[in-house]
Amino acid sequence: MRVARGARSAATSSSGDPREDGAAPGGHERARRDTLTPVPSRFSALAYLGYRALLAHPLKLLKEPGSGRERFLANYAPEGLLPTSEDERRTGEEASACIACGLCDAACDLAGAVPAIRALGLHATFRLYSKSSVELPWAAAALDACARCTGCEGVCPTGVPISRIVSSLRERLARYPARP
């Protein structure tokens, strides 16, 4: 078993040859050294990375065809995760400026909503459920009920572009993977 060169030299310099000096005072030092994780040398690490990059990964790609996006979905869609575009990320940041003041509710129609959604309001719904991909389907009823009246445009005191966020979330929800 190999240990890092630094660790060995530090140990040996303090207690001489550890094999001959097993008892005190280097005994503790030695017991600790034996439990250290083996660290590969620089050469073997680079060689392993080279092998992964040049051989193993291309072979794996041959075996699993499809774009990066398809492979992402194959891996993560079952967990309810979707790839996030730069636009969606910006939208999410803009949505986080919401302070839940409710000014937009007074301008919001939510005509088609069931009472529970009406009572919650559109902004609360997207604020509650849009932060995590996994919870996004819970906002579906509110997003559906939005009548696209654009009454919320320009009423947000912190400048949240509400109707843009709603259409972005709706788009994202349309791409949401069905449960297997």
Added chain:
Amino acid sequence: MTNGSDASSGGAGPVAADVLVVGGGMAAVMAALAARDAGASVVLVRRSPGATALSSGAIGVAPAHGATAADPFSGRPGPVDSARRIAAARPDHPYARLGVAVGRLEEALPFAAARLDLLAPYTGRSRWIATPYGSAAECALCQRTMAPGDLAVAGPVAAVGFRGHLGWDARLVAHGVARLRAAGAPPAEAVEIDAFRTEAGAVAWPHELARALEQPGAAEETGARLREALPPGTEVALFPPVLGLASQSSVCDRIAAAAGVAVAETVADVPSVPGLRLDQALRAALVAAGVRVVEGSLDEARGPSAPVIVRGLEISAAAWVLASGRFIGGGIVRRGALLEPLLNLPVEASEGGAAGFHLARRPSASLTQRERGAPQPLLAAGLRVDDRLRPVDTRGRPVHEALFAAGAVIGGHEHASDGTGLGVAMLTGYLAGRYASGR
């Protein structure tokens, strides 16, 4: 230049004005109205309603310093005297920064009351309006719908709740008013009436109740039910602040006529129907005064020396008033440090001993104190201004001769909690408008 509102503003030619006002709340509108009143041409760029729309709907100017609940309302100092006391006690407060000009509250308050027609006239003394939480808010100005409920002068009160309306409890209000008897408040009782209950349950939102009351016949029916439920001897029925969504709404008068008793509202918490009305009145006042309103946000600017472009419209003005608010309006932002994002003016995080520009570079979390009543430098953060309301640089010199600031973007006061928020907005807005117009 052309007057009137311009919401679209696309395709128009360059606009030149004497004064450009940036902001959508009380301070911005006061600045625009005061500059217009002084004869200047004014353009106001507004992204959305300001924090004014989230306010209680009444205007607190200066709470009487050190008064206790038992001190009689009649013996307490008026708003302008109280403002002078605040200026003397708190050197970082905008009232103190203004020097003797704090006395011009005597001009600014009647000016505001005359331009915003939903406000009751300024009387020179404070009114005491019940809150939804059983206390009384000291207001220099209030909406006409609140004025009959002034606890300093009102006769016996009944707090009237709509059964099932969450967020406004008639018993809490009545109990709170009754506890203020020593200060001169009238006796109070609580009643509840059934109205506007749907099959699915009570009408949930204040604005929905307000809208329902504006329907033909709804106010009259409410008045009739109120007449049956009122305890004998009641002179004022105190309602939740939902009596109509429009600033010109007649709901209050219609209920009063049908019930045969004076009707008043309490002040509001968010979501605030009186705040929405106030915002509506601000916009109406701009149109009436001939201020050109451009809806849009100003993202990049260099100050009065260069023109700005808002939604394709090029605007140049000799003087600017920055009334962009604080954390809600976006006049001051937290991005690691505290910044003024439009012109990158230095921000001071202060109130009390350790005021300074250096504080604004510290992490926000280090600028609050655990004890709620202690000064919170973060919440008092904003621009530092000279006595002519010009933002100053770190050496205390004005950044630009013709750049003025008004409202919550000025630091030194915790505008959301110290009871001076809208008063500072009215006074600094009024003065900044006057200074910017050269008067």
